[in-house]
Amino acid sequence: MKHRPHLIVIGGGAAGFFTAVNAARLHPGLQVSIVEKTNKLLSKVKISGGGRCNVTHACFEIPELVKKYPRGGNVLKKSFHHFYTQNTIDWFQERGVKLHAEADGRMFPTTNNSQTIIDCLLAEANRYQVKIVTGAGVNAIHPKEKGFDLDVQYAHGNEVLQADYVVIATGGQPKLSMFDWLSPLGLNIIPPQPSLFTFNLPKHPITGLMGVSVAQAAVKIIGTKLTETGPVLITHWGLSGPAVLKLSAWGATELADLKYQFNAQVNWLPGFNDQTIVPTMQSLRFGKATQQIITKSPFAAIPNRLWQFLVKAAGIPEQMRWADLPAKSENKLIQHLVNFTVAVNGKTTFKEEFVTAGGIDTKEIVPQTLEFKKYPGLFAAGEVLNIDGITGGFNFQNAWTNGFLIAEALKGKLSVQGV
Ligand SMILES: Cc1cc2nc3c(=O)[nH]c(=O)nc-3n(C[C@H](O)[C@H](O)[C@H](O)COP(=O)(O)OP(=O)(O)OC[C@H]3O[C@@H](n4cnc5c(N)ncnc54)[C@H](O)[C@@H]3O)c2cc1C
Structure with missing residues (x-):
């Protein structure tokens, strides 16, 4: 046969x-x-x-x-x-x-x-x-x-x-x-x-904003060339969303070598950097002079809860109005808006796909x-x-x-x- x-x-x-x-x-x-x-x-x-x-x-x-x-x-x-x-x-x-x-x-x-x-x-x-x-x-x-x-x-x-x-x-x-x-x-x-994981920020106060997302943020890993732009989601354990998952995929080996301990920097307004945002801050100072800074996010891309968090993190008192914002505090706020730095410690495997x-x-x-x-x-x-x-x-x-x-x-x- x-x-x-x-x-x-x-x-x-x-x-x-x-x-x-x-x-x-x-x-x-x-x-x-x-x-x-x-x-x-x-x-x-x-x-x-x-x-x-x-x-x-x-x-x-x-x-x-x-x-x-x-x-x-x-x-x-x-x-x-x-x-x-x-x-x-x-x-x-x-x-x-x-x-x-x-x-x-x-x-x-x-x-x-x-x-x-x-x-x-x-x-x-x-x-x-x-x-x-x-x-x-x-x-x-x-x-x-x-x-x-x-x-x-x-x-x-x-x-x-x-x-x-x-x-x-x-x-x-x-x-x-x-x-x-x-x-x-x-x-x-x-x-x-592992690839496709999210970043843990143990006990970081930003995790109190779980559920808040920004449609377009730029995330980079300090000390590497890894950078991604896309949606970022704040979770109860840290940072997630497509931009973070993409970083985890491209950086799978590098981040493993770092034992998942590294500093990440988030630019919540990727259209700006710490120089180009200055004129916008100036115009807010004049245009919204009598308004309390914390009340409302002046950037459509930044949800109010995140804005309030960043303003507080910059040490700006709740009562402070735009006209009274000291230059030093403005600089600090700018850093939080475009160079928000967090220490990542550990990873979580994304439940949807890994x-x-x-x-x-x-x-x-x-x-x-x-x-x-x-x-x-x-x-x-x-x-x-x-x-x-x-x-x-x-x-x-x-x-x-x-x-x-x-x-x-x-x-x-x-x-x-x-x-
Ligand atoms: C929770 C989750 C969700 C996902 N969602 C998506 C998605 O929506 N879209 C997408 O593109 N990808 C998704 N992925 C990734 C995708 O599932 C995998 O990339 C894909 O299943 C790989 O297929 P595979 O056949 O190569 O391996 P597997 O699906 O892992 O199949 C391998 C099989 O081989 C068997 N096996 C292993 N060793 C032996 C052996 N020695 N002898 C006999 N059998 C053996 C295993 O038991 C297993 O059944 C997801 C992954 C996870 C974990």
Whole structure:
């Protein structure tokens, strides 16, 4: 009987499923299995996007898209030409799942329910007879002259599975030691670091303003080149919001090296600096001469509660009117408005979305196929690779792109085998 080639995908997450269902659909002669360590499939998809699954992002310019990946953008630059955001939208649409974009570009299923994405992937797996084994953790991959042996551990014992092709889609791991099972392969692993976290300001009085947000603030990390502009949210533990999350992603390694202890500077009025704001302060002094400074924020961008906090922090008495503001106090207020400095001590992983930077070095793979240079027939997809995006649907986009490319790459290999 003719040998039917077997693809084993290790990991039943977004990347593993997308690889498996596309490979099974594109190559009917291929046997496709997913082996998943836990008893749950697509568990991160389920909780993603606050239970709504932010599937991708309405960004359709590849040069713009790659800028959303602090790590791995150079790899994706090559792969997005084969499968990118628009392909994701079309792929799900062709299977009856419509996505809609929100004002900030994040795209969700119109049902606003992550289960829709799970149901779609499970239906696809069923349709193309992907075999799914749960409670099966792969402990080792042994490359052979042809194909691979996988050591698989079940609750009731072990088994060796044989595969012609293998995809490592085991997701991000918080510790370097969790990549030990891959060490016999001699792959370079970039030590994992958390990304997409918020900044802790323990006991800082600004946390009393929890819930206050500023639509456009500039945040920079003193002593580094890290700076981001965007919405900032004050929480009961510190600073959050897209500008902070983006900083945490771009600075994942640098901030880990600083042990999450650093000074951050917030400019609540990024259109100004401490020089250019002076004429505005002067005109306020004359225009609002008799008004108490603290009463109302003169800047539409700064909510009253924050304004009052900054005025008090500058040591300006509640009764003081604009006309009486001493030059020294004005300077202090200016510093609080445009150079507000806080000591960050620690991080909190954002509850909506977090990822790990680091993982398998992308230098180990061919960007267009995700195949290991050292091991033909062995591929990697998703967060297990040193690829991660900022928040907004970019991490799933990476999983979909990787998965699709691997499925396509198998075409060439299978045709050689006459499949
Ligand atoms: C709370 C939260 C919300 C998020 N929301 C979003 C969002 O809305 N949009 C977005 O783009 N990204 C989001 N992300 C990030 C996104 O979920 C991940 O980037 C994505 O799930 C990565 O997919 P993956 O398939 O590579 O890994 P995973 O989804 O982690 O899947 C890996 C699978 O492999 C299994 N596995 C691991 N080791 C083995 C082994 N040795 N043998 C067998 N199986 C194994 C694991 O059990 C797991 O099921 C979110 C993350 C979190 C934590």
